[in-house]
Amino acid sequence: MSEEKKPTAAVMTAWASRCLMKQGATPDVAQSMAEHLVAGDLLGFRTHGLLRLRYNLQALQRGQTKPAGEPELVQGRAAIELWDADLLSGLYVVPKAVKRAIAMARVCGTGTVVIRRTQHVAALAVYLEQAVDAGMLIQMMCSTPAQEVVAPYGAKSACFSPNPFALGVPTESAPILLDMSLSMTAAGKVRTALAENKQLPYAALITAEGDYSCDPATFVAEPASVLASLGGKELGYKGTGLNLFSELWTLALSDYGRKDAAPADADANTVWLQVVDPTAVAEQGAFERQASALVEALKNTQPIDPQQPVRVPGAGALATRARQLTHGIEYSAATWRQLEWCADFCDEPLPTAANAQ
Amino acid sequence: MSEEKKPTAAVMTAWASRCLMKQGATPDVAQSMAEHLVAGDLLGFRTHGLLRLRYNLQALQRGQTKPAGEPELVQGRAAIELWDADLLSGLYVVPKAVKRAIAMARVCGTGTVVIRRTQHVAALAVYLEQAVDAGMLIQMMCSTPAQEVVAPYGAKSACFSPNPFALGVPTESAPILLDMSLSMTAAGKVRTALAENKQLPYAALITAEGDYSCDPATFVAEPASVLASLGGKELGYKGTGLNLFSELWTLALSDYGRKDAAPADADANTVWLQVVDPTAVAEQGAFERQASALVEALKNTQPIDPQQPVRVPGAGALATRARQLTHGIEYSAATWRQLEWCADFCDEPLPTAANAQ
Numbered sequence: 001m002s003e004e005k006k007p008t009a010a011v012m013t014a015w016a017s018r019c020l021m022k023q024g025a026t027p028d029v030a031q032s033m034a035e036h037l038v039a040g041d042l043l044g045f046r047t048h049g050l051l052r053l054r055y056n057l058q059a060l061q062r063g064q065t066k067p068a069g070e071p072e073l074v075q076g077r078a079a080i081e082l083w084d085a086d087l088l089s090g091l092y093v094v095p096k097a098v099k100r101a102i103a104m105a106r107v108c109g110t111g112t113v114v115i116r117r118t119q120h121v122a123a124l125a126v127y128l129e130q131a132v133d134a135g136m137l138i139q140m141m142c143s144t145p146a147q148e149v150v151a152p153y154g155a156k157s158a159c160f161s162p163n164p165f166a167l168g169v170p171t172e173s174a175p176i177l178l179d180m181s182l183s184m185t186a187a188g189k190v191r192t193a194l195a196e197n198k199q200l201p202y203a204a205l206i207t208a209e210g211d212y213s214c215d216p217a218t219f220v221a222e223p224a225s226v227l228a229s230l231g232g233k234e235l236g237y238k239g240t241g242l243n244l245f246s247e248l249w250t251l252a253l254s255d256y257g258r259k260d261a262a263p264a265d266a267d268a269n270t271v272w273l274q275v276v277d278p279t280a281v282a283e284q285g286a287f288e289r290q291a292s293a294l295v296e297a298l299k300n301t302q303p304i305d306p307q308q309p310v311r312v313p314g315a316g317a318l319a320t321r322a323r324q325l326t327h328g329i330e331y332s333a334a335t336w337r338q339l340e341w342c343a344d345f346c347d348e349p350l351p352t353a354a355n356a357q
Numbered sequence: 358m359s360e361e362k363k364p365t366a367a368v369m370t371a372w373a374s375r376c377l378m379k380q381g382a383t384p385d386v387a388q389s390m391a392e393h394l395v396a397g398d399l400l401g402f403r404t405h406g407l408l409r410l411r412y413n414l415q416a417l418q419r420g421q422t423k424p425a426g427e428p429e430l431v432q433g434r435a436a437i438e439l440w441d442a443d444l445l446s447g448l449y450v451v452p453k454a455v456k457r458a459i460a461m462a463r464v465c466g467t468g469t470v471v472i473r474r475t476q477h478v479a480a481l482a483v484y485l486e487q488a489v490d491a492g493m494l495i496q497m498m499c500s501t502p503a504q505e506v507v508a509p510y511g512a513k514s515a516c517f518s519p520n521p522f523a524l525g526v527p528t529e530s531a532p533i534l535l536d537m538s539l540s541m542t543a544a545g546k547v548r549t550a551l552a553e554n555k556q557l558p559y560a561a562l563i564t565a566e567g568d569y570s571c572d573p574a575t576f577v578a579e580p581a582s583v584l585a586s587l588g589g590k591e592l593g594y595k596g597t598g599l600n601l602f603s604e605l606w607t608l609a610l611s612d613y614g615r616k617d618a619a620p621a622d623a624d625a626n627t628v629w630l631q632v633v634d635p636t637a638v639a640e641q642g643a644f645e646r647q648a649s650a651l652v653e654a655l656k657n658t659q660p661i662d663p664q665q666p667v668r669v670p671g672a673g674a675l676a677t678r679a680r681q682l683t684h685g686i687e688y689s690a691a692t693w694r695q696l697e698w699c700a701d702f703c704d705e706p707l708p709t710a711a712n713a714q
Contacts, residue, residue, distance in 0.1 A: 074638065074639075075638045075639065076466065076638060077464070077465050077466035077634075077637040078436065078464065078465040078466065079435065079436035079465035079466050079467045080465070080467050080637050080638060082638035082639065107434070107435065108434050108435040108436035108437070108465050109435065109436050109437030109469070110436045110437050110469055110631075112466070112467055112633075114638060137610070139602070139606075148654075151658060152655050152658055152667050153667070153668075154660055154662070154665055154666075154667045155659055155660055156658075156659050156660070156661045157658045157659040158658065159651075159654040159655050159657070159658050165598075167598070167602055167605075169605050169609070176601065176605070178598040178601070180594075180595050180598055184592060201591065202591040202592075206661070210662075230587070230595055231587060231588075232589075232592075235541060235559075235587065235589075237537070237670070238537050238587055240655075240670070241522075241535040241537055241670050242599075244524075244533065244535070244651065244655075244670065245496070245524055245535075247651055248494065248524075248648055249494070249496075251647060251651065252526070252635075252647035252650075252651060253494070253633065253635055253638060253639070253644060254639075255638075255640075255644070255647055257647045257651070258650065258654065259650060274467075276437065276469075276606075276610065277434075278609075278610055280433060280434040280437050281431065281432045281433060281438070281439035281610060281611070282431075282432065282610070282612040283612075286612040287609050287610060287612070290608060290609035290612055290613075290614045291605055291609045293609075293614050293615065293616060294516075294601065294604055294605060294608065294609060297505075297516040297615065298516050298597075298601075301508060301509055301513075301514045301515065302512055302513050303511055303512055303513070304563070304567035305511070308511055309511075310511045310512045311510075311511065311594070313594070313597070313598050313601065
């Protein structure tokens, strides 16, 4: 795909939505799934963008992801609700939960939704701005009850899933957006290193012998290595504490832990999301002023490398999005091949040079 | 002090309370301050126990800590309140805030209190069980608007305070209790290493030249080194994100940032604490069952060192407390000398062997 063929977000969203409908998704479900996958591409979270359309199409076809319906309210009070998504896509359910949390926060000051059994949440980053645009703070965590791939501190076997942690807040200019894992690396990065025959840049794996390792080959060995908790060899107890934070506030609070996860739920996620309305405790605009002051303080520190100013979380992602909104989404050849597979699978031709702008 | 002179918690609390009253604290304020300092000793948080009585007595004497009064409700809604502590001790104000958060959580499912301008919060660990004993989850963060000693990723100068992060939850047996800093080490540990003429066990400092260092002497050099964010040289952007989480949810939400802190507030803290009532979303006992399952999974991982089973956060602290409740509090000679200073300062003789049991 040459420079001038980069498709627009609108064209790709419409195409992906048609593909998802071909696999049975209702128009609303398909539109939300497509939008939030493309939103991942726009922010540069390429491993959680349309690269995962194939997975989602197949999950719909197999009945693993539910194509229609609404999440069920299990139980709640004025400021917190537990939802069961009944295997609907997180790409459809999470935006509804953020909307509900915002409504609760307007009344109570904070609003929390815990969602269990939701398929493919993708990048938490794509849900943050819905709250930020409403003037709110948002904090999200996500775990996977059927996965164990991250080791606690001092162990050479796993008990945690890869657990992302995200937050978003408004400032007087661009929002602060953060989306990171609580392990030293993500399984996807290990698989990428393996495919490219490269070592990891630091020892993020723990082998079955208990050694910290940079070698991605250990991840597919038998017995396999596992991901280390954030903090690593010296401070991994901190990452272990943060992984427990995630899993207690998702799995335990939703009363749906590893013993409850059915084989059909193998990839389903559990999400904690909480929204805070800063005008509940201070005048309009006060939070944004203070958040901007923190951003300024961050920027005013002295960089170790004068060529590398200290970065504000989210600034890179927002720049990537602005560029792609202007010039089109930059799909790699490998991703485009996955999209061609989807086009064939659904008999929905990919946007061409003629219609991609 | 020989083995048989180890004083009981009750005796030390009563003595410390008398000292605090001599410096003007009302009986209620003095009792709460003494209890929560001794609670730090009991859990093994020695740097935040009665070792800090001297500091608190002097702060009361100087009028830096207010000896009497109540925190003021600034603004709030059903599930969140902002309090201004008006320089009352955190050791007095935080337990009141936890109580209020529990009451909000019973109604709304969650309850949050943000407290600004509260003196010496000490160890967050000592406030967790109040919520846990009520069957609730608690998460706490604390920052200090007048301090900048932790560097963001990529910088060799500081913009964050040392920011502790704590959580507590009930299980079917002992609670999970976590209290850790979001930097690679704490300033207190650096000063201890300096006093003992030892190197730090890992490179937790960033020198003015931008090098990661184990040398505590750099911390008092001119220009001084700063503390690195959790994650260090490779993953410090994650610790930076967590420090931003802390400061946005404390300083920015309370509308009291570094530009607002007056010289009189130099050590005052800002606290975020949030309580969740798990029975808002699931049946009684469900959360404890699930939390116990997570603890079991943690314990069932294979330890790297067979002699070092994987630890559950809080287990060590609770064992330390149980031992000290039985045999008396184990004060070091250095701490006891500080307590002797306090005894002289307040003309309140320290408990002796005769009355220490």
